[in-house]
Amino acid sequence: MSELNLTDVAKTYGNVDVLKNINLDIERGELIVFVGPSGCGKSTLLRMIAGLEKITGGTLEIEGQVMNDVPPAQRGIAMVFQSYALYPHMTVRENMAFALKIAKMPSDEVDAAVDRAARILQLEPFLDRLPKALSGGQRQRVAIGRAIVRDPKVYLFDEPLSNLDAALRVATRIEIARLKEAMPDSTMVYVTHDQVEAMTLATRIVVLANKGIAQVGTPLELYETPDNEFVAQFIGSPAMNLLPGVITQTGERTVVKLDGGGTAVTSIPTDAADERKQVNIGVRPEDFHPVESNPIMEGIVDFTEALGEVTLLYFAAKDGEDATIAKLPGVQKNMRGQTVAVSADPGKVHLFHQGLSMRK
Amino acid sequence: MRFWFRRVNWPRNKGPTMPGFLKEFFNRNGIGMGAAILGLVLFWTIGLIILPQLSMLDFSFRPNLPPPEIGGPKDVYTLENYKYLIYGPEGGSQSYNAVDLRVFFRTLLAAVCVTVFNLILCYPIAYYLGQSKGNHIRIFAIMLIIPYWINEILRAFALRIIFGETGVLNTLFVGLGIWDTPFDFIRNDIALYAGLGYAYILLMIFPMYNVIESLDKNQIEAARDLGAPWWRIHWRVVIPYAKPGISSGCTMVFMLSAGALAAPQILGGPSSLWFTQLIYQQFNDNNDWPQGAAYAIVLLVTCILFVLAMMRLFKVNMGDIGK
Structure with a gap:
């Protein structure tokens, strides 16, 4: 049975649609990550699940029960806020015990729950301190602890790492991944704009765009078989190159004559009816490799970025065209001003017609 | 300030x-x-x-002397003026200055009442202003500020029009048949409390608003998420956070109410003197500056001690007041 079930969920503010037709089933034990560009409604969707934002259409079910109008505390969820939302005048212990005291749990049980959570999160030495005496990472752990003590069905994380500095973010990300492994039955929904967090933590990623779900899938599914150009370009960095062209040959393999002059072969099969269709091929920068002949794309390098492990080449066939990016391994010196010709394996060439993948 | x-x-x-x-x-x-x-x-x-x-x-600390004797041999430091407040005139009929002392303590008590009344009235307003966003908040704030362009005397007399025996409220309620005879708001000090409360509303609202505005909305949402009912959110989350603003507002309202003169003069009932009115009488009517100064100093010191005691009771630091 699915833990969390969204059916045709919608959100409108006045006449403005923020989200519509959200359909999603989340299984027990999954860690679902919502990603999307800022303003796509990912936090709003999370807050609707939490009960902090009214659901204006559709139904939300948790363990089969409709939760649309149930107050937050009775949904069996616990939310971890971006700003931690710890209470500055309460000690770590009081912060963590807050919900249990409200629920009138006997104090020995409260202590036991807080101690258990503190042990999991290694917060035992800090239980009697105030939040202001803790580091950002420790505060984050207290915020998570406040959720753990309630033993919720679903954990909701709203960009929990975005207030941490880069080094701490990586460490805390790994802690969250470990925490998830230690609690295999708990379901988590996690909002982030950081695709590395999404790729590393998620059981499945939900990409939100244009008021709806662009694609749901495991991290590698989204990377390897994006359903549409948006997801193709959103997942992966730098973004996938899209090159326009026309299908000239169909069948097991499809050949696309590109507007830039090159020819691309993809292992995505097409029907005879697809011939002459205007398409975009998509190639990730890391899938390009230099070739002597039959390039997909040829151009003059006008900018490079040497990252050590890889070198990014920005090149264009003609001046003024959008740069195409290739990511070549290792250090590539003196490439600026040179002409490069690149191609990619047919298995790595994506094919989009009217924004949607032609993969069946 | x-x-x-x-x-x-x-x-x-x-x-x-x-x-x-x-x-x-x-x-x-x-x-x-x-x-x-x-x-x-x-x-x-x-x-x-x-x-x-x-x-x-x-x-x-000096005796009240006619001008020629100032600086003369009789001009020595004395506790006479302070003794007067406690024991009354020498050879008086009573062993204590019951009249003035009663006025003094009633003034302090009334100032406490005005402060508490203002706090209860202003906290929801400050919370609303601090936690909502949008242009209407600015309009709301302007509507709160503009009445203060009108001078204190005029405001006090305007309240008399509302609370007077033939004032707006009595005309309305008697006209509606809710009361048979006009209710004497002035004699019952209701007009006075309303006037003092109204005079210092802003001093209560703005310090609280300043603090509540900086409260992270997530803290309230987290409390909702954690299952706290609304009153508990205020009791355990908002009020502790707003404590510096609350204490700053309460201190100012208490000090200014205890030291107010115009409102008690205009809105007070005939039987209820405010201690400041006694001070004023000493300075002005009796032309006894030393006595007036002693009364004023007693009021000032008592108010300061009272505020410090309250701050200790509610665990507020001096630094919080300045926030």
């Missing part, structure tokens, strides 16, 4: 840091500007606040 609180940078630990703080102050502002600012602040605090108060303090 607030300007002064901000400008004066209380040295946290005295001694060796003082020159460093002064040096930094001059470095930042330049010698000329720095000296001008410092000079003005010192002139203000010392020349306009401390020295006049000291001379009042001096007055309060």
